[in-house]
Amino acid sequence: MGRRSRGVNHAAQMSREAGGSKDSQKHRRQHWSEFSRFTARIGHTLETVNEAEDWMLEFFVWFLVAGAMKPGSLANYRASLSVIQGMAGQDMSRSTRSRDLQLELRDRHGRHRARTQQEFNDLLAAAQALDNSVVHVIRLMRWLGLRMREALMCGKSLEAWRDLILQGDLRLPIERGAKNKRPRRTEVLANHVDETLEAIDAAVVYCRDRDFELVSGCHDDLKSAKSRLKSRFERLPMRRELSSHSLRFTYAVDFANAALDRGIPPVDVLTQLSDRLGHGPSRVKMILEVYCWQIRHRFPEKIRLPSDFVPKQRTKNLQTSTTGRPDDQSQGNGAAPRRRGRRSGRRFQVNHGGKGTTHKSY
Structure with missing residues (x-):
């Protein structure tokens, strides 16, 4: 195994330790592999993650910019490298900050929008003419705010969801297909309980004899089922601002x-x-x-929304949700929230001209 291959394997190990979905780990490995290939072309073969230096990252960023990479993709590359290096004990995020390098920021506004009721009805009609299984996925995504993967894998949770709604509990657990395997709870819209129950009942009837799979692929696995669902979406009016994410x-x-x-x-x-x-x-x-x-x-024109906003714990005056029940965000015992203390400094090794220099990050 060559030096560069050992460096890529080291990065893959760091990515696995960082966790995340399989797709996230795959993308991190790919991004580091491209970075490693770039450094080899300029005469520096990386055998470990720790051998990367600030100037290499900055040169790589400008190399991507010169190739007309979009700001969103560029941000993904930098995030991948930052995660891998963070797991290796390095903190080089400051060397590639957008503000310092005067990079164009990604614009996340206006790419998707909510559908009107008529647009949603037209979508259901088109889906019914194409594939009845897609109809159930679309309705569940719209009424429960599910991601595509969550809707694709929720078949075995449908009956439990129906029972909870009939008992008056509008908070439904999402345990299958959740992003980064983080279980969450969605909430049935109080004004659309009947529509949600109808969608769930229809989906249960449809998939009960199909091993509770709403969409089945040609290879009887999740990957092929997801590919089939995506191909169906592409044949429907689900593109650009009205893609499947518009249902969320x-x-x-x-x-x-x-x-x-x-x-x-x-x-x-x-x-x-x-x-x-x-x-x-x-x-x-x-x-x-x-x-x-x-x-x-x-919403107010000026609203204080710090990026590290943490909701208050439960107090005597409980905040209510759209269901009229106490907000489940609050934790039960009324204790003051624990604040995460400042991390102790970690030492890491950076090589400059063959000499080891110890730095401390916070």
Whole structure:
């Protein structure tokens, strides 16, 4: 095994230790492999992750920029390298910050939008004429705000969801297909309980005799089922701003409008919505700017949304969700939230001209 191959294997090991979905780990390995190939072309073969230096990363970023890489893809490359190096004890994120390098920032606004009711009805009609299994996936994505993978794998959870709704519990656990294997709980829209129950009942009847699989691929595995579903989506009016992700946008807008109509404070609305969509409480700013851009006028013009926002723990005055029940975001015992202390400095080795220099990161 050559030196560069050993370096790529080391990066793959760091990526596995960092965790994440299989796709995320795969992309990290690919990005590091391209970086390693680039450094070899300029005369520096990396045998380990720790041999990378700041100037190599900066040169690689400018190499990608010169190749007309889009800001979003460039950000993904830098994030992959940062994760791998972080696991190896390096912190070189400062050397490739967009602000320092004056790079163009990615624009995440306006790519998707919520569907109107007529657009949703037209989509269902087209899907029914194409493939009945796709109809059930589309309805579940729209009424529960599911990702495509979550809707594809939710067959065995349908009956449990129906029982919970009939018992009056509108918070449904998403345990199969969740991003990065992080279980979450979505919420049935209070104004659309009947539509949601109808969609779940129809899906149960459809997949009960199919081993509770809504879509089956040619090789009887998840990968082929996902490929088949994607090919069906491409044949439907599900492109660009009205791609499959627009169904989650539709759910998000309906959830936010219902919560605001109930008089829930705007910050709490965004916190709850971030939780229901599976993004966690720290992504409220993104939820406002991306998922709720169509109803931005309903939120205050100036709203304090720090990127590290953490919702308050449960107090005597409980915040209510759109179902009218206490918000499940709050933790039960009323204890003050624990704050994560400052990390102790980690030492890592960086090679400059063959000499080892010890640095400390915080």
